[in-house]
Amino acid sequence: MKTYTIARADADVPLTGDVEGPWTAADVASIDEFNWYESGPRPETTVRGLYDDTSLSLQFLVEDDEIASRTTELNGPTYEDSCVEFFATPDPGSNARYLNFEANPCGVFKMAWMEPGWSVRGIGRDLVSPELAEAITVATSEPGPTREPSADDESWWLAVRFPFEALSAFTGLDLAPGSGDRWRANFHRTGVASRSQEASWNPIGTAEKQFHSPGHFGWVDFE
Template identity: 35%
Template sequence: MKALTVPKIDHNGKTDLLQVSALLKEQTELHTIDQINWPQFPYTPGVSFRIGHTNEEIWIVFYVTEKHILARHTTTNSATHKDSCVEFFIDPKKNGHYYNFEFNAIGTTHLGYGPNIGKRNLIDAELIESMIRTRSTMGTTPVDIEDGSSSWELTAVIPARLLVHENITELSGLSAHANFFKCGDETSTPHYLSWNPVHTDRPSFHQPEFFGRLEFE
């Protein structure tokens, strides 16, 4: 099980998403999403991330370079995993019940909660849209760019209050299980990468037993 410390970010008051990205670059380490768990899908785009928190919010920025940037889904809780997609799964109480935050390359968000892929309860779309802040360097309009090597960056701010099933209001001192992923089911070269290794016969990110550990400062 991999483990990482989530630093508490030193900042002044309300920050816009450009500032979030800059502060993460200044104050956090870079981590890679590069585990090929299923040899039948060997393509490895360049994917890394930074993560921090402010006690009230989780801050994440993903950096991606890939052959084909695809983002067709614009509706909250749609099938973003079929697009160029980065994902953050977190089990705040380490009890096997986790949230799956899935962001496509234009910031469309899918968010569910439950113990496994067959038992997911979608978080209300209005709640997601009012609470999560995202910014992608690709903008918000659907894209389909296949030029061999394009890059994009996605910044996401997730309030602790959005972890509605645990009633978490503060992140400092939290010990959680989590994993980070990159996929693209309908891109020209489907791929399924993870931060912490997943040991299953076929691609499946919904495996909390293979999450790593996050320790929030």
């Protein structure tokens, strides 16, 4: 099981694709576990994380030769587009529910509060409301509102800021992590040319492709 440390930011965190300022202090997590690989390229995707007293920020850098972003509605099927994902169990000691965040290159996202086993039963999730979604700030390299693949495509980036106040309101948990706190989490890359090229940060040991596998989340430590 992998462990990723989210560094504490010592300055305001810019939502950018450049690794500069506070981002230079962030550890890099590579989304390079191709759990169900069969053939084709293995595109490179990395993520960096920072936090302060008020929020958690993530920066995804994505290699992509076919950038597609067609979903325009909140909580729509962003996984059908080029997509990056963050799944997290913020209170692994006493609450098994987990956060599901999925975003496409134009910054459209789905965010859900999931019950374990949701993918099997098809029930037990709460989707973020439009009002609460406005508190989540997303910046990307693609202005949108949509994006069709181009022969010149090489990469895109996405950065997101989750205020702890908004996450607390969404989950019903008191989320204000400090030094030494631990979450369970995984990062994913979906929406690639074939499903066998989809990847995760922490390996997922299931025979069938299943990112909704909180038992296969890694550890995320707050510095």
